[in-house]
Amino acid sequence: MKKMYCMKCGLEIHVKFGMVPNSCACGAEFREWNKDTVKNTVVCIITLLLLMSPLFVIVFFARKILQDSMLLYAIMLVAFIICFRQVEGILIRIGILKINNIEIR
Ligand SMILES: [Zn+2]
Incomplete structure (x- = not known):
């Protein structure tokens, strides 16, 4: 897996629990900028759905249990x-x- 670096200060971006932070320690903000491109948006959504599909399956089968427990929900x-x-x-x-x-x- 490739590493991510801040363009402003060159520091490596530390990913916590696989989550990319919203900004760097130097103050540079990390924002998505190709969201308006239709092709990229479609690719993003499809990949997101594919990668998250196991979770959807779990929710589908556990929906009865989830309805009964607010904590689980x-x-x-x-x-x-x-x-x-x-x-x-x-x-x-x-x-x-x-x-x-x-x-x-
Ligand atoms: Zn930085």
Whole structure:
């Protein structure tokens, strides 16, 4: 897996739990900039859905249990968000998702 570096200060971006931070210690902000490109957006959504499909399957089969337990529901929601951020990190590193101020080497 390639590493990510800040374009402003050149520091390596430390990924916590697979999640890419929103900004660098030097103040540079990391924002998605190719979201308006239709082709890239479609590729992003398809890859996201593919990578997150195991989670959807779990939710589908566990929906009865989830309905009965608010705590489990909350845990699943958090798992979803974490999973989403991790997939986002993967997309950045394979170059599908372009982020401002991030250089991949
Ligand atoms: Zn920086």
